[in-house]
Amino acid sequence: MGQFLQQLINGIQIGSIYALIALGYTMVYGIVRLINFAHADIFMFGAYMGFFLAPVMAKVFGGAFIPTIIAAMLITGLLGFIMEKLAYRPLRYKSRLSALITALGVSIFLENFCAMDFVLFGVHFVFGPTYRKFPDLIVAKNIPIPGNLGLNISNVLLLDVGVSVILMVLLFWFVNKTLIGKQMRAVAFDKPTASLMGINIDVVISTAFIVGPALAGAGGILYGTTYGMLASPFLGIWPGLKAFIAAVLGGIGNIPGAVLGAYIMGISEAFATSVNSNLGYGMAFAILIGILLIRPSGLLGKFMPEKV
Amino acid sequence: MRRLLAIILVCALIAGIGVGCKAKAGVVNLGGIFPMTGASATFGTSSKQGVAMAVEEFNTAGGATVGGVATTINYINEDDAGDPAVGASAAHKLIDQDKVIGIIGAVMSKVTLAVAPIAQDAGVPEISPTSTNEAVTLVGDYIFRACFIDPFQGKVMANYAYNTLKVKTAAVLYDNGNDYPKGLAEAFKASFESLGGKIVAYEAFTDEATTIDYKAQLTTIKAAKPEFLYLPNYYGGAALQLKQAREMGLNVPAGGGDGWDSPELVTIGGAAVEGGVFSNHFSKDDKSPKVQDFVAKYTTKYGAAPDALAALAYDAAGLFLDAFKTAGSIKGSDIRDAMKNTTFSGIGGAYKFDANRNPIKAAVILQIKNGQQTFLMTVNP
Numbered sequence: 224m225g226q227f228l229q230q231l232i233n234g235i236q237i238g239s240i241y242a243l244i245a246l247g248y249t250m251v252y253g254i255v256r257l258i259n260f261a262h263a264d265i266f267m268f269g270a271y272m273g274f275f276l277a278p279v280m281a282k283v284f285g286g287a288f289i290p291t292i293i294a295a296m297l298i299t300g301l302l303g304f305i306m307e308k309l310a311y312r313p314l315r316y317k318s319r320l321s322a323l324i325t326a327l328g329v330s331i332f333l334e335n336f337c338a339m340d341f342v343l344f345g346v347h348f349v350f351g352p353t354y355r356k357f358p359d360l361i362v363a364k365n366i367p368i369p370g371n372l373g374l375n376i377s378n379v380l381l382l383d384v385g386v387s388v389i390l391m392v393l394l395f396w397f398v399n400k401t402l403i404g405k406q407m408r409a410v411a412f413d414k415p416t417a418s419l420m421g422i423n424i425d426v427v428i429s430t431a432f433i434v435g436p437a438l439a440g441a442g443g444i445l446y447g448t449t450y451g452m453l454a455s456p457f458l459g460i461w462p463g464l465k466a467f468i469a470a471v472l473g474g475i476g477n478i479p480g481a482v483l484g485a486y487i488m489g490i491s492e493a494f495a496t497s498v499n500s501n502l503g504y505g506m507a508f509a510i511l512i513g514i515l516l517i518r519p520s521g522l523l524g525k526f527m528p529e530k531v
Numbered sequence: 532m533r534r535l536l537a538i539i540l541v542c543a544l545i546a547g548i549g550v551g552c553k554a555k556a557g558v559v560n561l562g563g564i565f566p567m568t569g570a571s572a573t574f575g576t577s578s579k580q581g582v583a584m585a586v587e588e589f590n591t592a593g594g595a596t597v598g599g600v601a602t603t604i605n606y607i608n609e610d611d612a613g614d615p616a617v618g619a620s621a622a623h624k625l626i627d628q629d630k631v632i633g634i635i636g637a638v639m640s641k642v643t644l645a646v647a648p649i650a651q652d653a654g655v656p657e658i659s660p661t662s663t664n665e666a667v668t669l670v671g672d673y674i675f676r677a678c679f680i681d682p683f684q685g686k687v688m689a690n691y692a693y694n695t696l697k698v699k700t701a702a703v704l705y706d707n708g709n710d711y712p713k714g715l716a717e718a719f720k721a722s723f724e725s726l727g728g729k730i731v732a733y734e735a736f737t738d739e740a741t742t743i744d745y746k747a748q749l750t751t752i753k754a755a756k757p758e759f760l761y762l763p764n765y766y767g768g769a770a771l772q773l774k775q776a777r778e779m780g781l782n783v784p785a786g787g788g789d790g791w792d793s794p795e796l797v798t799i800g801g802a803a804v805e806g807g808v809f810s811n812h813f814s815k816d817d818k819s820p821k822v823q824d825f826v827a828k829y830t831t832k833y834g835a836a837p838d839a840l841a842a843l844a845y846d847a848a849g850l851f852l853d854a855f856k857t858a859g860s861i862k863g864s865d866i867r868d869a870m871k872n873t874t875f876s877g878i879g880g881a882y883k884f885d886a887n888r889n890p891i892k893a894a895v896i897l898q899i900k901n902g903q904q905t906f907l908m909t910v911n912p
Binding site for chain 1: 707734735736737740741743744746747748750751753754767770771774778779780795798799801
């Protein structure tokens, strides 16, 4: 029983990070019908921004976590905005396949670009390829749970879950209550009609490309804080892939679906690994395929037949 | 008359070949193949320096006696650039032109695997200081190595855990996508169980480069309540695994193999890796007089402390030269037989070869103390 609950906790922790990434995939897809493969690399970029900025923030503000996560979110948001302007906007009314290939190209570009040695004011900003120790933004502490189940919860886990829940609540408020949020939903529902109603599509799309990457940037900081190590500019690939699958599982384009899918992904991964560590991910993916067979458009996705 | 001339010519030719085989009277060539350029050039430099030092000492001590003539060694070092093809042509050059009596090399298993068949066909004994791949010595009976093969480290750590730490239960977490950790894990499990211990959890993950979260496996391990944790992975993975284990309150002693041998283990793992032990080939902090003597001489000669590669190359050359002296012959088969029966005592311990020409020798156990690798003990097989 104790072990079961502990695995559930492990799954929720990693699911929180997947959720922050999955939201970006699903928002962008919902609005422009584009699978933004470069999203995983924005997550990586956010993690490395934390690595470079945390010492500076600690000096300027005294505490490091909150200023670092906000700075990383601003930077990744800006990166998302630029990315859309330069790479995706020129192709918006071209074939969807071209945009998909461009997304792959942006992804590979970001990974390899970040492998370069940047010098700014005499300081070297090198992302990889050696392992980087992520600064300890908070001191990890183990909080023992009373009772004889032998459960362990760390303050890092509470932080991961807490920060992602706060950001998700903010996102739901943003999408449902603000004017630009309503415009986003309108564009996601029917782009030409929304445009006819006087909604500025460019602004809406730019917003989606700022908010999604900002969340991924926050995910990157949580990732760094949780694991304390950044391996290489390619570290986003696996978490990104899993978050993408989580978004599909929940019903791509659906925001609560992405969160649900991410938690299912994290939890099934933890349980599958605990049953047989050799199969691990393989089993987690088999579960996902099973779910998609029953609900092809995802758990919360709507099945929409093509209108002729 | 013409027949007589022909006979004389043939005799001269045979004599000529005989002279050719002996090369210069009193001096024979010994070849070395190491990566002197390329990504692993530091491996090559260390190895070459180790061999050169062993040869120098051998010559100073008077060399060997071949057919009543005092014979010294002329060492010829070739660069393989870490490339099997370059290594193979270096082997041809050493054997065909320089008529070497033996080859020391190479560092990387893939290069040694390219050189070995050439040495085997020519009947020239070859000894690799550091190629750990099992297939290397299986090429033929002229091929030896001076380092232990991967599974041996698992055995050493099992012995250490069971006999020194006196633990009865252990858990293993290893990368099942890589032969190195897999080999160590399997060997540890087999040895620990045969000693009477129990493996309570045997967990795997796939690909250290892409795995970052080990909590699911560690939860299973923690529930099994092991007294020892064996992590035969590379330093990056081992540091993360230990960090997460400690965060979860799994505070049992942990051990690993020579994949832990990097300062980054401590950089990433911090306090979590403190007290961790791992097996390695050699430690410059080993207090035995033989090691300290070697470290002092090497440091004086080259201006830097020797690493494991230099030590193993020094031992490989020493072992070969010792066999050459015992054989008192420049024939490959004689030296090979002498090597097979060697009881050479080097700085890496006493060497003896098993049926597959892998050395049976001691390993050292190092411990992380105050963020530094410290020598703990030598473990004999």
